[in-house]
Amino acid sequence: NSMIETQNLSISYWSKNKRIEALHDVSLSINAGEFVTLIGPSGCGKSTLLNVIAGLISPGTEVQGTFNTSGIKQIGYLFQKQTLLPWRTVLDNVTAPLEIRGVSRTEGRRKALALLEKYGLSGFEHSFPRELSGGMQQRVLLIRTLIYEPDVVLLDEPLSSLDAQTRALLQDEFLRLWRDTGCTFLLVTHDLDEAIALSQRVFLLSSRPGTIVKEFEINLPKDRS
Ligand code: ADP
Numbered sequence: 001n002s003m004i005e006t007q008n009l010s011i012s013y014w015s016k017n018k019r020i021e022a023l024h025d026v027s028l029s030i031n032a033g034e035f036v037t038l039i040g041p042s043g044c045g046k047s048t049l050l051n052v053i054a055g056l057i058s059p060g061t062e063v064q065g066t067f068n069t070s071g072i073k074q075i076g077y078l079f080q081k082q083t084l085l086p087w088r089t090v091l092d093n094v095t096a097p098l099e100i101r102g103v104s105r106t107e108g109r110r111k112a113l114a115l116l117e118k119y120g121l122s123g124f125e126h127s128f129p130r131e132l133s134g135g136m137q138q139r140v141l142l143i144r145t146l147i148y149e150p151d152v153v154l155l156d157e158p159l160s161s162l163d164a165q166t167r168a169l170l171q172d173e174f175l176r177l178w179r180d181t182g183c184t185f186l187l188v189t190h191d192l193d194e195a196i197a198l199s200q201r202v203f204l205l206s207s208r209p210g211t212i213v214k215e216f217e218i219n220l221p222k223d224r225s
C-alpha cells in the first residue's frame with residue numbers, strides 16, 4: 001500500500017562546476033493515508049525531497065537510486081514562503097487552481113465558498129489577502145491547495161512564519177483536514193513539537209547531505225476513526 005517510495009536515493013545539484021549533494025542514500029516508504037513528517041536542520045534536503053516527489057527536478061540535477069510515486073493521482077504542494085496573489089480576493093485566490101484545470105466558474109465558486117465556510121473564513125470571501133491575519137492567509141493557502149482534491153499533500157514549513165498561538169490553532173486545523181480528507185500528508189518542519197503533534201511517523205534527517213538517521217513512530221491518539 002505504499003504511495004511514495006525511495007530506494008537509496010541521492011540527489012546532487014551542480015552549481016558553478018561544484019557538486020552539491022543535497023540528499024544521500026535515502027530509503028523510505030510512505031503509505032496511503034499516513035501523516036508523515038520530515039524533520040531536520042536547514043539545508044538538509046527536505047525541500048529537495050518534496051520536489052522529487054512532486055516531479056519537480058530541474059535539468060542538470062543528478063539522481064542516483066530510484067523513487068516511485070506512481071500511486072499518486074493528484075498532488076497538492078504548499079511551497080515554503082508561498083503567498084496568495086495580492087491582487088485577487090480570497091475567493092478568487094481559492095478558485096485559481098480550478099480555473100487552470102478547466103473547471104467552470106460557477107462550479108469553482110460553489111466549491112470554494114463551501115470550503116471557506118467550513119474552515120471559518122465566511123465573510124472574508126471578497127477581502128484581499130493583506131486584510132487577513134497571517135494565520136488566516138495560511139488557511140486560505142491550505143484551502144487552495146486542497147480544492148482540487150489531491151490524494152497527497154506536501155507541506156513545506158507551512159507554519160514557520162506564524163506566532164505560537166496561531167501555529168497551535170492551525171495545527172489542529174491540519175489534523176482536522178487530514179481526518180476529513182483521507183489524504184496522505186507529508187509535512188516538512190524543523191519543529192519537533194509540530195512533528196509530534198501532527199504526524200504518525202517521523203523521519204529525522206542529518207545535515208547536508210541529508211540522510212535518514214532515525215525513523216520513529218508517534219504514539220498519540222490522532223488516528224482517523
Ligand atoms: P532544506 O529544505 O532542508 O532547507 P534544500 O532541499 O532546500 O534543504 O537544500 C539542500 C541543499 O541543496 C542546500 O545546501 C541547498 O543550498 C542546496 N540546493 C538546493 N537547491 C539547489 C539548487 N537548485 N542548486 C544548487 N544547490 C541547491
Ligand code: ADP
Nearest residue numbers: 083084085086087088089092093095096099100
Ligand atoms: P486575471 O484577473 O485576468 O486572471 P491576473 O489575476 O493574472 O489576471 O492579473 C490581474 C492583474 O494583476 C493584471 O493587470 C496583471 O497585470 C496584474 N499582475 C500580474 N502579475 C502580478 C504581480 N506579480 N504583481 C502584481 N500585479 C500583477
